[in-house]
Amino acid sequence: MNTKTRAITGVLACSLAATALAGCAAAGASSGGQAAPVAKIQLSIPDPLTSSVGVSAQHFADQVKKTSNGSVVVTVVPNGTSFSGDQNAAVTRLQGGSLDALILSTSVYASIVPEMNAISIPYLFKDTSEEAAFLAGKPGQDLKDKLAKKDTVALSFLTRTGREITNSVRPITQPSDLKGLKIRVPGNTLWTDFFGKLGASPTTMAFSEVFTGLQTGTIDGQENPIEVPWTNKFSEVQKYVSLTNHINDAWVLALSSKKWGTLSADQQKALTDASTETASFKTTYDTDQAKKQLDELTAKGMKANELSASSIEEFKAVSKSLYPDFSKLIGKDFFDQAVAFTPAK
Template identity: 90%
Template sequence: MNTKTRAITGVLACSLAASVLAGCAAGASGGGQAGPVAKIQLSIPDPLTSSVGVSAQHFADQVKKTSNGSVAVTVVPNGTSFSGDQNAAVTRLQGGSLDALILSTSVYASVVPEMNAISIPYLFKDTKQEAAFLDGKPGQALKDKLAKKDTVALSFLTRTGREITNSVRPIEKPADLKGLKIRVPGNTLWTDFFGKLGASPTTMAFSEVFTGLQTGTIDGQENPIEVPWTNKFSEVQKYVSLTNHINDAWVLALSSKKWESLSADQQKALTDASAETSTFKTGYDAEQSKKQLDELAAKGMKTNEITATGLEEFKAASKSLYPEFSQLIGKEFFDQAIAFTTSS
């Protein structure tokens, strides 16, 4: 090999080495997805067509973008990964046998009693105030408490107010609930409140609610409007009363085990995606709830507002239970929740 050939060969070798190094640098800086993809199964209790289903898929899509493809989230709907047992799902998340989960704050209250503060009836003026509560110091305190239970709460997702459906009569004031068997979650706050209103609160697995309404085992149920819409309760219920009695929320969480298996960049990608999803869901629900209510009405359900007097009676019933709620939640956090909402 002559001198000129050796020189050309050397230049080509240097160029190739530089290209390889540049490619490595680009991969290291996030310009391309390197290494195995982290796979996360996100379990939800409802269908993909529900508000939480749409939001969960939105989160999965956002994670793909924010992680540059290094994290893949698969949504598992209808509670299939935990056989519909939501309390068991919370336990499995803590143990790490579930990767990620979106469930109601009322279910997480079984392990963090302070979660019940979100569900104090008529605590929030509107969803905007609830979002401020969840995004602020109270929400962070709840995340910290969940962290001690091996649960990494990425974000809270708001829900629209809970309404009452039944097959007996419109609900305009608490007295209209007297004697009605209303299905409620297995949570003391709900049973205390509906008992105070004169109803017969009945706990029942959600998977059994449609049949219970159909057979008359229960007269009604209470949930955000998307629940009777998604689950076709218009087939077995006559009335929907816009009581807006409770604004609970969802928790989007990962098990500590899965979280710790991720890189810092991947963790940030999930955090960023969850924050964006929280904003998305609040807007999505506001847009969809009126459409869903109109569709329920079109299918024969009669809709009514509660009277101004009735609203004050509902609020008074809640306030009369504050001593019980304080004990259930814990006085310190209960007082913080009341102080936050009365000053904002």
């Protein structure tokens, strides 16, 4: 080999060695945790992307992209398609790890953590801001700790506006107006006890069946935050919307413990930070949207009515008469903590 050939060969060898060293350095940085592999998370929700929870879920996905610098990618799966619309099954699947992440109502999680029902004690909160303080405070942390024991990592609670009653028989201006009305409620004892005490005939059914039930007269009405009749076009099958604001519940934004355990510490922090920001976003978003949605429902023919202060006191009195039952349902310690945090107004 002549001198020129040896020189060229030496240059090539050095170049290849430098490339190999750079590759090893990059691999070392990745294995050292500085650039963890991209984590992909499917976030399942029960409602359409256009709903409040759909908008909030996508907002969370966008925030995660920012807070994680692209190391976590969240894809929203709407309409309950990943759990065939069975919300109780969704909770079980999240615990088992066959669902990555889920946003679902606290009323559903109450089946595994009864203390969740405390959020929905009728007329516990005077407004959504008070509910947000409750969920961001010690009661909310205690609930997260209880979920953690069920293989569920609750990143944050997302508030909902107060629940209102719609029906096709008459306006609800006082408790006696509910007598005999078949009102669809979630499959939760707190709801059935409260509406039964009000004189209604509480009827549980899967939410996917509610529109048809209202259309055929199987049920007379339902109760939900105002965005639910707006999103699901209940104005086509309901005449009245009564602004009772009788119960608050919330959404739980959670990951399975199994999925959580696959993430780096930086990725976990990115998700937590994004969820906190999303909780604040949703409270503001819902407040801004509620009036617009009510206006649209009335524009489509629904008749809205507010309750007098004396009528609200009648509803509150019914709730308080059930406190001994609610205490047993929730557990005395947490029930007392909830009532003490937010004294009855």
